[in-house]
Amino acid sequence: MTRRTLAVAFVALVVLAGCQSPAGTGGGAVETTTAPATSDFDYADPAGDTLGWEGGYWHNESLPVTVDDGLNETERDQVINRSMARVEQLRSLEFEEPVPVDVISRSTYRDEYTGSGNSSDAMATFDNVKFEALFLVGERNDSLSVQNSNRGSNVLGFYTPRDDRIVVIAESETPTIDENTLGHELMHALQFRNFQANFSSPTRDKANAHNGLIEGEASFLDSQYGDRCGAEWECATPEAAGGGGGGGGSIHLGVYMMKYFPYSAGSAFVEHVHSDGGWDAVAGVYDEPPASSEQVAQPEKYGSDQPRDVTLPDRSSDDWERVTPGGRAPHGEVGVGGLTAMFGYPAYEQDRHPQDAVLNPLNYGANGNIDQDSPFDYATQPVAGWDGEQLWVYENGTETAYTWRLAFDSDGEAREFARTYRQLLQYWGGERVDAQTARWRIPENESEFADAFRVTRSGNEVTIVNAPTTDDLDDVHSK
Template structure:
């Protein structure tokens, strides 16, 4: 079963394509979507188009240029023109300009919005991308904070640098990004001769169009808030790109290109699952908006973006749902102090998409052959095949009732600890989460003591003590290096 899960991971990896903002700047993981390893980029993960390069149904003759700029025409090229270019050996400057112009015309034709200005596009190798986005030192407080957060989610164990792990995941999976500050796109190619993937180009052009029409600034500052915002932005880009590529070989001639390939390296299923959330569930939100009012309803959503992952997972709750304000008092002794990274909130909010990633990761980690979920709970099948449009399911019994949360991180100078409080729609939802979290603790080598505390084995990547307190619709998780120190961190 576990080998099947890993194989499915590989299959899904080859389906991913556009990435707009990653909430992790990987130097500031809780920053808004446009913050990234280069401080200002909008990513594209691996997403392979199903379109072809068949010219049989393409336009044979180009229409004359319009007197003024119109939708579906850009810089002298109509959306349905056939271009005399070959992409296999790369594109020269004039060929690239023509391809970009045609793709811009196609994006605005599908998305029913007009570009205001031309978007610059650069193509680089993966090695060049890695060298370009190595990232600066995030600082000790942010590193401690981020390490504790990903340890709390059982995604990155003690002794590993969570920011470095995230940067590695991006370095192997990103196929491109859009930089709002430079108003430019960079495409990342794995081919020996860098080539242009039309689906990746289209996806990033949607982000450029969003930036021109709505702006990509966001006041989202926590992981869950950014997941909500990204659900709209990436859902919009994926829906537009899907409509674009569906016309390839039918209405349009498209560039022939090899499927996007992974950059190799050590891929992390749990992080990949978490990062893919906006693409997997965001299209459902956008489809719901379009059914209610066409693209105009999607446009309106940029004035009131989703407040968190829950509204993306359950579009019927948008825009009325709001996360509850969770209070979490500091009740630590003088031996422990709060970790407060500068320039960002001094608390974390990790919501239902992150909790789902924790549970899904137990299908693929190499520590324990058990799992707390079954593959068919998190992988969506279309008949016997994985559903390429929506491969993952984040709406698990332990996630759907999430209504808010808050996490504080502490240090005694050498070690870290945390308290994490979540509130739920009902007491039953809170109990479901607590049971699921107990299963996660057991999976990672936890043994429950007589007083109900969990002690994780020394051999575990997460060898600590954990207490789980349930009170009505509220669950509080406390972590410390030892049982004795639990009450020092949070005197319950």
């Protein structure tokens, strides 16, 4: 469960929006005061364990720690115990046992946690074609490497359910700790200790749906945590910590947008559930998790608008074979998070013409500023009516292709998606070859997505066929 903090996300977003990043928030060099501390508050240790107290520290207690030069082991233990007290106070769930917290360097994190592991050839091919279908990573690049690079540069910490421990990524041996990040990961420990949170997620859409609950609840809570820092609580977070994840490296903003779905849309989803029934209602969602990322992006559809079971038969010639990696669904399903990234990436893709962007994916609040808790809008018009999909990957020797069928709630929404998709093809250099047969072609050297496409609509379904050349289209999927 990696955590890209909202502060990190906002830094990326302000770059996109062309504005300046706000100053970081947090405590000063040394904690000296705590807003809610009053003369009548009894800071004595309770007789037994109680909400809002952990390891000798109350949730609203000041700590004699020096922040800006990093936290030594003693200071780190103090901050961790107080953060546990704060999380259980906010969430009304008791930590029955301490949560181990390890600190590793960013180079260690890159070496040990961001490799592609033992990915099979089928998995690598499948993932590469899926990201190519989303116009995020072209044929000349490896999608797994791009995703790993994003994680290696921006993750500040994560919780591992298998080991029941938190790992903090540090830039020095005496690390600073962003308390929001720590609170977020501590919330994960409560989730996996108290609820059935080990969901089976065979596709990207199912993963975004389930993580929309898991990461959404943690993000919703760390937003409340952050609101209290500097207002009600002193927080052991240096000023510079608000500026990003550290470690340098470039961010692929399209991939970032897709992977950030659980944090952005999930936070709003959990807030919606919480506003109706409090934490008990949120806990109840673990028994019936969202069935699609659409239900997270549009909470009013949760529990009612179930995704359709889309079918896409294999109509390929003998030369083309489906690629079906093990350990997951044999087909792709990216959902509204992936589709939003597909349509939104051109707004921030730097090598072409951002002024010709297909849509602006940023979510603006009533004040006209980007909503920091839910910065992306994953319910834009081209994808809002999503109702299910299947994406199948094919290979013929070293050549690859795909077929993709997407269902929508209405004929009009399918028509809008197809129209926007053709606009996307044009952005990447696509030219209509034959209007009657709905064939398109992106010429070689026009962009990294040079290929042939057939885009058709039948009622409320859109079918996209991709192949190396227009002559190959019917071999990949005969009409």
